[in-house]
Amino acid sequence: MEVSIAQSLDLLMFGVVCIVLLMGFPVAFTLAGTGLVFALIGFVLGVFDPTFLLAVPSRLFGIMTNEVLIAVPLFVFMGVMLERSKVAEELLDTMGKLFGTLRGGLGLSVSIVGALLAASTGIVGATVVTMGLLSLPTMLERGYSKRLACGTIAASGTLGQIIPPSIVLVILGDQLSNAYQKAQLDMGIFSPDTVSVGDLFAGALIPGLMLVGMYMLYQIAMAILKPESSPAMPPEAGEHVTIDKIFHALVPPIVLIIAVLGSILGGIATPTEAAAVGAVGSIFLAGLRVGKGNPWPIYLAALALVAVLFLTANVDLRVARNEISDFDQMAIYGAIGCVLILTFGVLVALLRVFRAGVLTEVVSGTTHVTTMVFVILIGASIFSLIFRGLGGEELVHELLRDIPGGTIGAILAVMLLMFVLGFFLDFLEIVFVVVPLVAPILLQLQMPNGDPVSPVWLGIMMAVNLQTSFLTPPFGFALFYLRGVAPPSVKTSDIYLGAVPFVLIQMFALVVLWYLPSLATWLPLVVYGP
Structure with a gap:
């Protein structure tokens, strides 16, 4: 060439x-x-x-x-x-006490909390640092292997890359949407199909939960094969967990996650509108956590938010219509009332958060x-x-076209490039620079079975690949975050060696996704249709 x-x-x-x-x-x-x-x-x-x-x-x-x-x-x-607002701290404390009396229970609780925080925050650095500060000293104090503890925390912290709603998926979905339309236009399709952030959220749900399950299976295997690596906590350390504490710690974040994801997958809201629901919900949670006043204004406002979502999904609330039925008019008045209650609750929660x-x-x-x-x-x-x-677009096209192995070779080359770049660059630079250059070309190719490359599958593969890169020694960002908050007794080699089994799990997950692309494409088809 x-x-x-x-x-x-x-x-x-x-x-x-x-x-x-x-x-x-x-x-x-x-x-x-x-x-x-x-x-x-x-x-x-x-x-x-x-x-x-x-x-x-x-x-x-x-x-x-x-x-x-x-x-x-x-x-x-x-x-x-x-x-x-200390939601993560309460989650870790409660789950640790709940599962800690089981062998390997602390590790399982870290994985579960990592998944919940990933779905709640979507910020990898914050999740790794938070769990490193809160759970690593506890795990080491309870006799956990330094390597297992460090690997569990680093891997669970990176779940924010793949479990929706994730900032990575929002940005990746926007770039893939543009690339998919450009690929179709280049192929002469002038009424192109679209791929949305919602498609990517739906596609990432099963692979993300699959990764959580693989992490937990590994920890269970370690507890069985090497019981000294993950001992159980003494019974007295876990006896103070009441139903009320579990409810207080677990239910609000789970309800928030269901509200955000459910409104997207249910077609009630776009990802942007669902993000607004999530922001309001986080204000309510923070108001309950840090405030010491009457909780009922926030409870009523949360119920009003649910009611508004329900009315939006089932009733035509447009007021700029020539004819409005009595039922619709009552629903509109009801929605206005709910919005007033919601506004009052938000103001109360914001005031409490501000005072704190x-x-x-x-x-x-x-x-x-x-x-x-x-x-x-x-x-x-x-x-x-x-x-x-x-002329870079033509150069990239020629490079990918001339790679041995056709479509498979081109995809593997791009994945390897992104994996290596993940050692040195943050996901923002990789998604903003690399994806617009390579995705329009990859999405014009066909797999060996004759099917076109699915943009949702390609996006999930890229997200899991970047997650693996951020976890891989010696340059993984998650490892650097953990090194910054780990106690001096934990060596850098402990962090690196502890991450290796989870990197292998990530790579196995990539292989599974490669051979079973329906894990990423099935749910978007069910939710949004072909």
């Missing part, structure tokens, strides 16, 4: 970005700055048309008006609010993460535009 001057610049630009990022420069400015520098070089060499840059304003406007991406700050807000000093931290944390996401997205958009202007 002959490489032109422009395509050589593309390869060099990609390499320079990786090197500069490894030097520690800010991601967004690195992407945009490197792209603009190579655009200037290409213009001087006569291989880049500067009119490509005229598309930058429209791209930025498209990012700022993308309704799907509004879900990002809402889910971040939900996660930070639940983290700062939590609200300021939550708003600051949400703003920080959201700003980072969107600035990186803007930088990646400029980078990919210039990459295409230098």
Whole structure:
């Protein structure tokens, strides 16, 4: 394959970005700055048309008006609010006491809480740090193997990558949606099918639960084969768990998760609207946790929220109609009343959270993460535009087409690239830079059985692959997070060796998904239809 001057610049630009990022420069400015520098070089060499840059304003406007991406700050807000209001701490404490008297019970409780926190927060770093601070000292004090304890916490903390609602899946779904439409247009299909974030949420549910089950099976096997690695807690340490404590710790987060996911999978709300439900629900939970006043305003507001969702799903609440039946009119008045109760409950909960000093931290944390996401997205958009202007799209197409093994070889090559990049780059850079370049090409290919590559299956494979990368020694981000909060008695080698069995579990899950793609594609078909 002959490489032109422009395509050589593309390869060099990609390499320079990786090197500069490894030097520690800010991601967004690195992407945009490197792209603009190579655009200037290409213009001087006569291989880049500067009119490509005229598309930058429209791209930025498209990012700022993308309704799907509004879900990002809402889910971040939900996660930070639940983290700062000690929901995770209460969950870990209660589940640890509930299961700890069983051999391997503490490890099982960490996996269960990791899954619940993943579905509640979707923030990998926060989950690993929280569980590392709260459960690692307890596990070590109870005689758990350092390696097993560290591996369990690191692996459970990365479940936020794959279990919906996940920020990774929101961003990946948005990028795959654009890539899928572009792939179909390139194939001459001018009424393209769509893939949504909701499809990806539905597709990730079974693989995510499968991973949780595999983690738990491994811990049960270790408890049987090496009982000294995961001893049971003394009975007196677990006898204080009452039904009331279990209810208080478990039911509210589970109800919140069901409300968010159920409203999406049930077709009641879009992911963005469901994210708003999650944000309001997290305010209620925080108000109950940190406030010391009467809980009934929050309980009534939560019931009003459920009632509004029910009315929205079953009744036409539009007021701008020529004819409104008496039943619809009563439903509209009922919805207005519920909204007033809901508003009052939100204000009460916010006041309690503010007085506890939590609200300021939550708003600051949400703003920080959201700003980072969107600035990186803007930088990646400029980078990919210039990459295409230098002929990078054709270069990637030729590279993937010429790889031995056809479609399978191309997908494996992309997965390997993303896996290696996951050692050095965060998921944001990988999703924003790599996916728009390779996904439109992969989605034009056919599997050996003649079926087209499913965008949902491809997205779930990418998400599990990145999760595996973030867990793999010696560069996995989850391992660095855990090293930062682990006590001095835990060596770095303990963390690395403890993660290895879970990396192998992740790879086995990827193999299972490869040969059983219906694990990712079945539920979206059931929920949304073909």
